[in-house]
Amino acid sequence: MRWLTILAIALGAITTLSYGTGAHIAVRFLNPVFGAWWNANEFAMVECSAVAFGMLLGIRLGARLVDGLSLKSNSMIAAVIAGALALPIVARLGAEVARYRFTRGASANAWLIDRFGYDVGMFLDKLLNAGVYSMKIAAIALPVGMILFGLAIVIFMTAAPDTDPGPAISK
Amino acid sequence: MLSLRLVVLFLHVAAVIVALGSSLFSTFALAPVLAEELDPPARLRVARRVIRRLGTIVLTSLAVLVLTGILNVLFVGGVSILLLIKLVLVVVVIGLALYQYGNIGVQIWRLSAAGPSPEIAILQARFRRIGLTVGSIVLLIVYLSLGLTRGPEAIVAAIR
Numbered sequence: 001m002r003w004l005t006i007l008a009i010a011l012g013a014i015t016t017l018s019y020g021t022g023a024h025i026a027v028r029f030l031n032p033v034f035g036a037w038w039n040a041n042e043f044a045m046v047e048c049s050a051v052a053f054g055m056l057l058g059i060r061l062g063a064r065l066v067d068g069l070s071l072k073s074n075s076m077i078a079a080v081i082a083g084a085l086a087l088p089i090v091a092r093l094g095a096e097v098a099r100y101r102f103t104r105g106a107s108a109n110a111w112l113i114d115r116f117g118y119d120v121g122m123f124l125d126k127l128l129n130a131g132v133y134s135m136k137i138a139a140i141a142l143p144v145g146m147i148l149f150g151l152a153i154v155i156f157m158t159a160a161p162d163t164d165p166g167p168a169i170s171k
Numbered sequence: 172m173l174s175l176r177l178v179v180l181f182l183h184v185a186a187v188i189v190a191l192g193s194s195l196f197s198t199f200a201l202a203p204v205l206a207e208e209l210d211p212p213a214r215l216r217v218a219r220r221v222i223r224r225l226g227t228i229v230l231t232s233l234a235v236l237v238l239t240g241i242l243n244v245l246f247v248g249g250v251s252i253l254l255l256i257k258l259v260l261v262v263v264v265i266g267l268a269l270y271q272y273g274n275i276g277v278q279i280w281r282l283s284a285a286g287p288s289p290e291i292a293i294l295q296a297r298f299r300r301i302g303l304t305v306g307s308i309v310l311l312i313v314y315l316s317l318g319l320t321r322g323p324e325a326i327v328a329a330i331r
Contacts, residue, residue, distance in 0.1 A: 065266055066273035068281075075273075093241050100250045136250075139258065140241065146265045147237045150230040153273045157223055157280075 001076060005056045012049035015042050016134045020127035044091075046134055051091040054138035055083040058145020066153060075152035082148045090144050091137070098136035176246045183239035190232035191309050194302045197225055202299065211287040218295065219283045226272035229305075233265055247319070257315045264308050271301040 018024060019042050028035025059079045066072045083090075108128055113121030201221060205214045240261065244254065275298045282291050 061266065062269050062273075065270040067275075067277045071273070071277060093245065097241060097244050097250070100244075100248060143237050143258070143262050143265055144241075146262065146269065147230070147234045150265065150269050150273070151234055153269065154227045154230045157272075157277070158227055 001056070001060065001080070004080070005053065005060065008049050008053040008056055011045065012053050012134055012138075015045040015049060016130050017127070018042050019046055020130035021123070022126075046130065047091045047095045047137055048087060050134040050137035051087055051094055051141040052083075054094075054141025055087070055090065055145030055148065056080070057138070058142040058147075059083065059149045061142075062146045062149035062153075071153065071156055074156050075149055078152040078155065079145070079149040082152065083145060086144070086148070090141055094137040094140040097140055098133050179239050179242045179246065182235060183243055186232040186235040186239065187309060187313060190229050190236065191306055193225055193228050193232075194306050197221060198299050198302050198306075202295075215283050215287050215291065219280055222272070222276045222279060222298070226276055229268055230272060233268055237261065237265075251319070253315055253319050257312055257319070260308055260312050260315070264305055264312070267301055267305050267308070271298060271305065275301065 018027075018038070024035055024039035024042060027038050059076055062079075063072050063076050066075070109121075109125045112124045112128070115121065116124060202218075205217055209217065244250070275294055279291055279294050279298065282288060282294070
């Protein structure tokens with residue numbers, strides 16, 4: 001679980017930085033075929049790694065709130081499998097929602113150009129946009145991960161045998 | 172009259188009603204009646220089964236809420252500060268519900284297998300308190316939702 005989260009963070013950081021800085025040009029220079037593939041897929045990888053990170057974070061947060069080792073580990077495994085299956089759908093929905101602009105404020109473009117000049121400002125703005133986009137997708141995926149873990153808990157709780165605590169005697 | 176947007180909104184509102192209604196029913200109707208009408212062993216036997224069923228209902232409703240909530244944002248077509256606050260509160264509610272059913276509920280379930288004990292009464296009181304907190308936050312989320320769609324700074328009005 002820990003390694004999956006680290007992998008999602010690393011992949012997210014690399015692809016976001018690569019997309020934000022336009023690093024596919026350097027990859028193309030070293031290996032044209034791989035560079036072309038990288039350029040075609042890096043944006044999808046930004047979205048998928050952000051969703052994976054958000055869902056894994058949600059599952060891990062949920063697991064911290066639950067008691068019982070076997071219930072926790074079984075639910076985590078089930079939630080990760082369900083999350084992997086749901087990843088394409090959540091990535092698509094998350095990407096759609098993350099593209100919406102804030103209805104007011106949250107525009108750093110002018111400030112960055114004013115502070116660092118046009119070229120550097122535009123470069124930093126694209127990098128910031130990619131980072132914010134990635135974080136917004138992860139934020140949308142977080143409750144999805146938590147609720148997948150919750151549903152797994154429900155399934156395992158319901159499947160557990162109902163042991164009788166003793167004879168019921170009503171008044 | 173019948174559009175996907177309306178169906179999604181209907182499911183979203185229905186999920187809130189089910190999640191909130193079942194928690195309130197359990198706290199204010201079922202628990203007092205159980206305490207008055209049944210002896211401790213029988214009360215415990217009913218309560219532990221209610222916790223399991225209620226957990227299933229509340230967590231499934233929250234799942235429907237999250238899914239339809241994301242679809243609703245797609246239909247509204249914008250993100251505002253109110254929506255971000257709502258998202259944070261949703262994460263808090265899911266966390267509290269997981270703690271309520273996955274931690275305290277499981278502890279009650281485990282301890283009650285050996286019959287009534289004072290520890291269970293404390294856990295049940297905590298279970299009810301968290302249920303009420305979840306209900307209150309859900310009500311706050313409902314108020315924020317009204318602000319998003321009906322308030323003076325409604326996101327819909329800002330976009331059009």
